[in-house]
Amino acid sequence: MKKTVNASRRAFLTKSTVLATGGALAALTGPARALGDRALAPAVRYHKIYDVIVVGSGFAGLAAALEAALAGRSVLVIEKMPVCGGNSAINGGAVAVAGSPLQQKEGITDSPELMYQDMLKAGRGLNDKEQLKILVNNTNAAYEFTLQHGVEYKPFVQHFGGHSVPRTLQTVQSSGAGITRPLKDSATKLGVMFRTRCKLESFVQNADGRVIGVKVRDGYRFPDEQSGQIRHYGARYGVVMCSGGFSNDLRFRKMQNPKLDERMDSTNHPGATAECLVQMMRIGATPVQLDLIQLGPWSSPDEKGFGYVSQFNTIAGFPHGIMVNPRTGRRFTNELADRKEREDGILAQVDEQGNPEYPICFTTLEGAKQAQSLVHALHYDVAWQFDTLEQLATHFGTPYAPLKEEVDEYNAAVARKGGDKMKKDVSRAVSLERGPYVAVRVWPKVHYVMGGVQISMKAEVLNAADSKPIPGLYAAGEATAGSHGGSRLGSCAVADCLVFGRIAGASAATAAPVTDNSYNAGEI
Amino acid sequence: MKKTVNASRRAFLTKSTVLATGGALAALTGPARALGDRALAPAVRYHKIYDVIVVGSGFAGLAAALEAALAGRSVLVIEKMPVCGGNSAINGGAVAVAGSPLQQKEGITDSPELMYQDMLKAGRGLNDKEQLKILVNNTNAAYEFTLQHGVEYKPFVQHFGGHSVPRTLQTVQSSGAGITRPLKDSATKLGVMFRTRCKLESFVQNADGRVIGVKVRDGYRFPDEQSGQIRHYGARYGVVMCSGGFSNDLRFRKMQNPKLDERMDSTNHPGATAECLVQMMRIGATPVQLDLIQLGPWSSPDEKGFGYVSQFNTIAGFPHGIMVNPRTGRRFTNELADRKEREDGILAQVDEQGNPEYPICFTTLEGAKQAQSLVHALHYDVAWQFDTLEQLATHFGTPYAPLKEEVDEYNAAVARKGGDKMKKDVSRAVSLERGPYVAVRVWPKVHYVMGGVQISMKAEVLNAADSKPIPGLYAAGEATAGSHGGSRLGSCAVADCLVFGRIAGASAATAAPVTDNSYNAGEI
Incomplete structure (x- = not known):
């Protein structure tokens, strides 16, 4: 009997086959009817195979997509909602920049070091210091990046709470849409594809545990979890998670902080929910500080x-x-x-x-x-x-x-x-x-989650078991923990999203592509 | 080609086969040499199949094992360290009991409601209120339970910090060993098997995602992660995780709170590490408040x-x-x-x-x-x-x-x-x-993690995706979140472990046993 199984197994393994890692994983026995989502997906056929797939179309997702496209990669951005932009498009469009030309013009002395101290103080020392250093050292470059892609700012600097000096710039539209729209236009011109109503269901991994694609619901209609059509998209270089936070996920946020219950409103768009975080944890991502949830005062x-x-x-x-x-x-x-x-x-x-x-x-x-x-x-x-x-x-x-x-x-x-x-x-x-x-x-209303998955300084998602990168998986923005610690300062989220979104996009774009037989079944 | 794969798959699925869910999961393709720990385990043969397996041998594990054994189940307790008891055996053996006979004797007015208020206040309202209610309503029964199993207490009540009244009882030995030893003796008499140096590697799940056993390293020598021999033990009724906290896991605790770094000592035994938590998250458990870590003052x-x-x-x-x-x-x-x-x-x-x-x-x-x-x-x-x-x-x-x-x-x-x-x-x-x-x-020294996995009121481990129980998986004690919220009061951990350990053991013992073909390959 054992021999037969092994023979069958060997025959089986010669085929190009992956398991879609949704639901309760890794179950392969019992009556076939019970397999459901956990089933062995024989020779996954991808609807299309891209170089880089970005999940989420806010500041971080757009920055990542742009960097990957600028590096010559084909890029797909998926967005579960009917319109792009998420929370990024509905916030105030205010971004903290340490040492901007506008500050210099107004005679305001600022530096990355001062911004670091401000954010560490607000974060009650719970920030990841290395990550924070990278953030503050790259706000000016992120600002320049947005200018290059057509973002326009008001001609004055604002003083937001907790910052030692005025260092916040704001789009002329007083809205994050003043950033997401030009960035999306620019990305589209560079050939980046956008799919709205496309929701991540789970990741596809190859034999080495590398993330090589995503299983999605295409044509998804939030919040109908059975809507849309199951499809797979391949990602030769990597998947970048810019999937945001979970301030509007009552079930999940209340588990983390029971005080943030039904009685608390949220500033977030309805799609700010936890399912992408859950999927990342299912393949080993490290949850950090999930109960540190900020109220907008x-x-x-x-x-x-x-x-x-x-x-x-x-x-x-x-x-x-x-x-x-x-x-x-x-x-x-x-x-x-x-x-x-x-x-x-x-x-x-x-x-x-x-x-x-x-x-x-x-x-x-x-x-x-x-x-x-x-x-x-x-x-x-x-x-x-x-x-x-x-x-x-x-x-x-x-x-x-x-x-x-x-x-x-x-x-x-x-x-x-x-x-x-x-x-x-x-x-x-x-x-x-x-x-x-x-x-x-x-x-106050529930506004922002400081916690999320742990990332490396290259925006690689790290495994909870050993803190090593999960191959093929990157993340940036509110989906990640580290930059803000115990309390985020206003206008630092946009900076964080732009800085680490760019890093994540560049990291994915420069990864070694998948060269095994994972994509042998080809596109549909 | 597709046909061949499907034929192979069908043949394959008729065999009783499970996947050991360790490491990066769910990958089944590519060259066989790369499969490693993620490999398809053809027809897992169990070293032995029990009704209930308890992971961890502290207060919670012993209480769970006793309840399961008293319900007539065969029980295996696995413990990765060379001796049983974990942190439970090295603490002060102090347990908070609301309304004990000793309090009455000393004229101290106390109630579950007062203990609830004390713990909720200390917990900064971050406690799971339903869970806390169950805890405070069952401390007296837990105390009686320990008496029945031979635990002896000092003849006076102590007043620990944060409690409104003196309500802490302490073993005559001034040590938790005064509880773990008699409980273990009692369990042994009831036929409970104990295996030390036996470390959980991962869970085994069947086609329905039910936890039906564990993969372990038998003969493990802490902290040599390659030591011991890989074996599988089956659990027809359930696996109960009483695996404790991670106060001595520098890597993991520092991720959650960067201030608790190398410079902070811990009161815990060296084996208080995060690998069981990580394995639970890998099969969907919900991490809650992992950054809420208590220092002993x-x-x-x-x-x-x-x-x-x-x-x-x-x-x-x-x-x-x-x-x-x-x-x-x-x-x-x-x-x-x-x-x-x-x-x-x-x-x-x-x-x-x-x-x-x-x-x-x-x-x-x-x-x-x-x-x-x-x-x-x-x-x-x-x-x-x-x-x-x-x-x-x-x-x-x-x-x-x-x-x-x-x-x-x-x-x-x-x-x-x-x-x-x-x-x-x-x-x-x-x-x-x-x-x-x-x-x-x-x-102060790092002493206790308030966070852990989320459980139901029956001590079932809940899935992060939908808050439904992960079938076959139970947890109690420091491995779980909920009872203590933002700050645990002294002597409430022992109470928590005993109350929810008993509940977890009883829940597992009364579950419907596995009746599919998962165990067809039998014992070795």
Whole structure:
């Protein structure tokens, strides 16, 4: 009996055959009907074989695709949603660059070392230091890269919370789409193929465990997990995972942090879910710090998702205004602290029953002049305008006297360009002496996962068993851990995605291609 | 060609064959020489087939084995180290029980609900609440269970940090061996087989993805990963993972928290490594909160590992003494706060260069009378005895005046049974008025990982893709996440291991056994 099996096995192994590694892996016995997704896939025939496949079409995916295409590789980008861009296309398009020409023009002294210190401090020392060094040393090159591909920035530098100096550039559109659109156009011109509604089901590996392709659902309609048609695409050089985070995956995020349950909204697009992370873990990727999940401290309880208020607070309310508790009229945090500190500060504003007392953030019309989203926020009644501070106080039922006292103290600090009692840098802030005022309400939303898979400095995905690269698999952006540690600073995600997306694309493009018989069955 | 492959495949699948799921999975093509560990294992022949296999021989493993054996199952416990017991055998043998007869005898009012609140508070709300409820509701039954199997406890209740009331019982041996030895003896009498030097390599799954056995290295000699002989053991009812944490796996723990690097010692035995966690993730288990790693706040920089000082501080120094900075002579934390708070407090005692200023913890001989380890600590020169406070101050180079002031303030609080400035419960504390004094130095060591795999309330290991049970796989104890969240309270691990070890063993024992042809090849 044993002999027969071996003979059969030998005959079997002479064929070019791979196993699609989806579902519960590696089961090969029992009645054939039970095999399902775990089945031996006899001589996988690929719908098409590319050099490099990129999963995800946000900042990291586009940067990776561009680098691979520029290196002469054929590239397929797959995107499960109906449109490209993911969270990248709906955020504020703000990117931290250490030592940019605009900083120099404005006389701001900055350096990669200073950005490193800022990010390490915000990250509570939980960052991967080597990875962080690579990030901060390459923001200027990433910025140049975006310019070359047609991205346009506003002609001034902004000061985001937790950064020592103003170092954030922003697209003229005030949106990440100002980056994803030109990068996608540029990639398309270079021959990169984009397939939307194409969802990764699992990886295909060869005998050496090298990732040589993907099994997908083509024509997938989120969130119908049975929709679309199963197809395989080959990747001779590598697969690059730029599949983002899982802030909108309630099941997965609640497992990691039970406090982030149904009651917490998220700024993310609906497709920000964990299935690609799960598939990477199934072939050995190392999960790191999955429970470190960031809340955006600038969002509004009065609108869904990212909304208009987030941009208002980032550009206007926080740098040029103050945030107070509505019941006491008192400030409670440095409005430019890192996100974790602000998040903790805001979440502490609850009544005795633990119900939120949504803080009020306000500035003057002058302070809000760069906030393009304000007009929309006013229109949709999620921001309000008042001629006087008294009117503002009355609207929110806030006691006027302590509020006035806070405003006066703050104005005094602004006038002397320092000494704010919350230790906020007010050297460039606007005075709140004269209205009209604009105000919003604030409550955090799940925004970003610092955790993800561990990568090497070449953006190779590392195996949990031995920290060696899983051949053929690369990752960048929110899908990875390491750059941000305990708390990410605003506008550092875009930088991270661009820097490591480029590295991942270049690494995949310069890998040794698959030369065994894995693709013998050819394309369909 | 395709036809030939399919014919071959059909012939192949009629054989009883499973794939050993070690290494990079699911690859079945290419030259046979490359297959290695990923090879198709033709008709796995088991060295022996049991009903239940338990991996790990600490508290959880022994409780699981006992329950399975009591349910009439044949049970194999495998242990990779040369001796059984793991960390369980080298800890203090202290177990939190809510509402024990000893508490009633001492007039202490306690309840599962109070223990729940204490653990949820310490856990920063990151605990799995349902899991925690099961734990606190079953500590008394677990205690009774240990009594039935011959465990003996000291006739008094202790007050461990972070607990609202004294609820910790301790074995007469002051060691976890006081639990593991009688439990192992009892299990042996019930027919449970123990194999030491037997290391899990990977799981064996059948066509339905059910775990039906394990691939091991028998005769393994830690840490030689190539030692021993590859064997397979079958498990008709289930495999129970009681494989502990990874506090001594420098590579793995440093990935999760880069601050816990080479410079941090651990209290754990050398075998507390991550390979079982990695294998569980490879077949789909959900990693949760892996970066939540606890430092023991009571250990000494003057000895390796758990040592003698840890017990001294837990039983004597912290409840009956005070801890001061050696340079200032000042207290800096509630010595009975939860572990995280004390850990943070101690780690903040550094000089301007960031070098540790090892805090001094001391009490009187009277305060230390229950600390059996003191005699050893004095003998090995990791604790010191002084007739007067002046002598103590001189020995450590600590300024006497502020130290005396701290002691006087503390004594006043002890005298009035309350009002300690660090908010410590001093109602049962000993006065520090009169020597002789005994003192130790303190610095935290990596002690426990709160994270691990996610389990159901039946201790089934849950799949990351859909949170459904992985058939045939159970887990309990430090290998799992959920009970402790952000910070575990002292003596709650033993309770957790016993409660969920029993549940896991009972769940496996009452599962439907494997009835397909998986075991057709039989035993060797």
